Amino acid sequence: MFDAAPLLRDVFGFDAFRPGQEEIVDAVTAGENVLAIMPTGGGKSLCFQLPALIREGVTVVISPLIALMRDQVRALQEAGVAAGALTSGNTPEETEAVWAALDAGELKLLYMAPERLASGAAMGMLRRIGVSLIAVDEAHCVSQWGHDFRPDYLRIGELRRALDVPLAAFTATADAETQDEIVEKLFDGVPPRAFLRGFDRPNIHLAFSAKDNPRRQIMEFAAARKGQSGIVYCGTRNKTETLSQALREAGHSACYYHGGMEAEDRRIVETRFAREDGLIVVATVAFGMGIDKPDIRWVAHADLPKSIEAYYQEIGRAGRDGGPAETLTLFGPDDIRLRRSQIDEGLAPPERRAADHARLNSLLGLAEALECRRKTLLGYFGEADVTCGKCDLCDTPADVFDGTTPVRMALSAILRTEEWFGSGHLIDILLGNETDKVRARRHDQLPTYGVGKEYSKPQWQAIFRQMMGHDLVRPDPERHGALRMTEIAKPILKGEADIRLRRDSIRKAARRPAVKAMVSDEDAPLLSALKAKRRALAEAAKVPAYVIFPDRTLIEMAERRPASLDQMARVAGVGAKKLERYGSLFLEVITGAIEELHPARRKLAVRDRGDIYDQLLEKQTELARGTGGIDKPLSCSASQLAKVAQLKPDDRHGLERVLGERRAERFGDAFLDVLRAAG
Missing domain, CATH: 1.10.150 (DNA polymerase; domain 1)
Structure with missing residues (x-):
């Protein structure tokens, strides 16, 4: 076996490997197919860069971000390594230098974006230059189950077969489903040699907090860390701009970053963040994957991330140098409603949406954890032997109580309504609210009607949120988000198991005003489904969504739930042409059935005849x-x-x-x- 120690020291400047690196380097150097899952900051890039110097020929590195590729190429060139990148961000001189090095047989590492593989010329070039190894960075992007799916990654398996060379895939985040899909798509289902180096980042302190004036919470968190580099992730582009302005007014060096900015403006922010000390970037998730800045001291989430994988990736950008780093994640009912609707309004098949809801439930479980967050987080990734001492729940244990009785009430209401309703209607039943929907379905006759008056509506919402976090219930995409019980809920319903809940979450809910939503909780899942249909139609027609129907029309559909085209015609915004073109399609979403009418009869619907x-x-x-x-x-x-x-x-x-x-x-x-x- 080749002794890598001299290259490790002379080229990269390290006296020793980090834990786990050496065996991965040996396997990649030996030409084995490899899947390596290593925590952010664990030194993944060295595991393919070092073998590239040892092996004959060119190593092609498939990487998703131009900024990341340019950073790594610059670092390698500074270390005296012949490396180059072919990207849309190159100057003509840079591209010419890469081609010259390839033609001379001098280049050892060639970085490319997966989108470039779509070109037939790229495949011909790679056949010609003597590729001996393919390295795939951020390999979770190949997976439909991962949170950064990139369709062009699907071409990498074809490239491996065409070149008949070994492939090494690297990622910091991959649950079991994502790992399976990586193996299927990149390795044709033949398991590579796998290295799971653990997900723990013991230098990162984990903390969550329920939203209670979130801007103030973020400002206080940043003020306590003034002068340190940090990232604030937000759910919307507008919030990145307003929050960065507030931070600047408070005396911080801050800027914003989101996908709607001009490319040059984004590059300026990326360059500033790489070079300036103490800069805060307020960003959407468009910012971050592949950030190589080692001294980010804190990461805050002003809004709940979309999955536990996304959360782990985003907090992993802090403390890459191994020094202490801190995180804060804020969450509230509006976040959960937004994330649910994003899943339901997507065009993914039902099984994918169900899995995404389960992933969101796992993140809620982390937010509502009763004990050590690190134990909950790493348990999701399959690690059981966990020590912590660096999370808010280890600092101050949660105030918990026996929540078996209210949870059994909620589960009973779900069961007695045959798992056909969301939390809004179920809470009305538990509180004894005599709504039109409760009366119409005769749910005021149920034994569970009015049994939950001990708690307020916001407190019941907190209980249902914790039930989702414990994975006792999941929204059913096929039933517009109606709650279904999982198997682990049944022993609690039968009185065979107990459950503890967080008292502080419920106490805070009692004094926190309810968030004003576009529609009621009961109608929100249907509104999401109607928006999904609108999005599909708009994308097919290549028009903005509002051209199909504006939001106010879909809101009225969700609230009135028309059962026929005649009733649909009475919804504001549904004119004769739109009723004829779209009426049946949206009616099918609402009723689950298509109303077949003679064209002459259909035209009368809009005229109220x-x-x-x-x-x-x-x-x-x-x-x-x-x-x-x-x-x-x-x-x-x-x-x-x-x-x-x-x-x-x-x-x-x-x-x-x-x-x-x-x-x-x-x-x-x-x-x-x-x-x-x-x-």
Whole structure:
């Protein structure tokens, strides 16, 4: 085996490997297919850069971010390594230098973005230059289950087969499903040699807090760390701009970063963050993957991340130098509602949405944890032997109580309503709120009606949130977010197991005002489903979503729940053309069934003449063989009935002009009775 120690020392300046690095370097150098899962800051890049110097030929590195590639290439070149990158961010001189080095057979590492593999010319070039190894950074991007899915990563498996060379895949975050998909997509299902180096970052302090004036909470957290480099992640672009302004006004050096900025402005922020000490970047998740800045001392989340994997990746950008780092994650009911709707409004298949809801539940479980957060976090990734002492719950244990009784009440309400409803309606049942929906479904007759008056609505919301965090219930995407019990909930319902809840979360909920939502909790899942349908139609037509229907129209659909096209036509914003084009599609989302109507009948829906048409049709059926039932069959066409409903003639003569003498004689009196009754 080649002795890597001299290169480690002379090129990279390290006297020894970090834990786990050496065996990965040996396997990659030996030409084995490798999957290495290492914590951020664990030295992943060295595990393919060092073998690249030992092996003959060129190592191709597939990496998702131009900024990351440029940073690594610059660092390698500074160390005297022949490395280059072919990216859209290159100057012509840089690209020319890379090609010259390739043609001369001097280049050892070639960095490329996965999108470049779409070019047939790229494949020809890679065949020609003598590639001996493929290294894939951020390999979780290949997975539909991962949180940074990049479709172009799917071409890497094809590249490996075409070049017939070993492949080494690296990532800091991959649960079991993501690992399985990496193996399937990159290694054709043949398990590579796997290295799981542990996910623990013991230098990072973990903390969560329920939102209570979140801007003040972030400002206080930053003020206590003034002069230190930090990142604040926000859920919206607008919030990044307003919060960075507030930080600047408070005397911090701060700027914002999001995907809506011009490319040059984003590069300026990236360069400032890499070079300036003490800069705070307030960003969406567009900022961060592959950040190589070692001295980020803190990361705060002003809004709940979208999954536990995303959370782990984002906090992992702090303390890469091994020094102490701190985190704070704020969460509230508005975050959970937003994340649920993002999942439900996506175009993923039901099983993917169900898995994403389960991932969000896992993050809620971390937010509502009763004991050591590090134990909960690492347990999600399969690590059981955990020591901590560096999280808010180890600093100050949570105030817990026996929550078995309220949880059993909630589970009973779910069971007795056959798992068809969301938390909003279930809370109305538990509180004994006599709403129209409760009365219409006769849920005021249930034994659980009114049994939960000991708690307020916000407190019940906190209880349901903790139930999701304990994975006792999951939203069912097929039922517009209705809550379903999991297997682990059943022993609690049967009285065979107990459960503890956090008292502080429920106490805070009692004094925290409810967040004003677009619609009620009960209607929110349906609104999400309607938005998903709108998005699919808008993308297919290549138009903005509001062109299909504006939000206010979808909100009214979710609240009124029209059961027919006639009722749909009465929703504000649904005109004749849109009813004809989209009515049945949205009605199917609401009712689960398609209403089949003759085109002539469909046009009447928007003119509020549909009921008249239906009554005329009923009378025609009764009189098809005359009043005695023995005459020759006779009927009107759909267009004739529609014309009668639309024109509403008020005498037999008017009917004859539409129907003709024979049909007017058979149906005239009955039709006129219908028209007069309709006014």
